[in-house]
């Protein structure tokens with residue numbers, strides 16, 4: 001079978017990892033169309049639209065709203081045909097000890113990191129089933145496997161993403177649609193706000209590779225999971241952590 005032309009949506013594409021992933025697709029697959037999911041900040045995504053005119057497109061998308069997904073998918077289909085690659089990358093954290101965590105902090109993090117993945121997967125299944133080909137890559141976190149104190153909300157949400165990924169992969173396995181997750185550790189340029197120089201040095205020392213991931217090292221794995229070559233790989237949760245866990 002000929003390789004399908006990839007029509008890709010990356011959520012949170014203005015962020016560090018989303019931007020690096022979009023660039024990776026645009027630079028390495030000259031035939032793909034890349035839709036850059038944005039919410040508030042847009043500067044990085046707009047720069048890609050300018051640099052890759054005609055192949056990179058802004059796609060306003062609040063990932064917690066099912067109606068926003070319906071509208072975004074309709075716009076994508078009009079512009080470049082049905083979507084066949086979804087990278088659920090948008091996410092956030094709002095750390096606190098559970099004893100003092102506000103309900104809004106719990107719900108906000110679950111909505112942005114887990115509910116959003118549910119909405120996204122549900123929105124893209126129909127077009128992918130019609131094409132009998134699709135790739136879904138869910139960006140979880142090492143916190144799903146190795147949960148630090150202060151992240152009960154984020155760890156639960158990202159662990160939920162792994163469960164969703166594995167269960168959905170079984171539902172779509174015979175339809176040509178693969179569903180995988182990645183669990184990155186710390187990413188250079190996207191370290192938690194407020195970390196002291198000492199904390200950064202200590203975590204780097206604990207990491208067997210003695211460094212954090214470059215965003216493009218994570219993007220490369222997303223690119224592979226979204227490729228035709230990754231055809232026998234589904235339901236996986238890949239740890240990308242420089243050997244930390």
Ligand SMILES: NC(=O)c1ccc[n+]([C@@H]2O[C@H](COP(=O)([O-])OP(=O)(O)OC[C@H]3O[C@@H](n4cnc5c(N)ncnc54)[C@H](OP(=O)(O)O)[C@@H]3O)[C@@H](O)[C@H]2O)c1
Pocket residue numbers: 011012013014015016017018038039040041042061062063064088089090091092112139140141142183184185186187190191
């Ligand atoms: N940084 C790390 O070390 C690390 C490690 C493991 C996993 N991750 C995961 O990797 C993904 C990307 O992280 P990053 O470090 O690149 O973060 P980032 O630079 O803060 O980017 C996050 C992106 O997600 C978007 N976003 C958040 N909530 C959204 C919502 N409700 N609707 C639409 N867009 C929303 C943000 O948009 P706005 O500009 O509108 O806020 C932003 O573009 C996240 O899922 C994160 O949990 C990161």
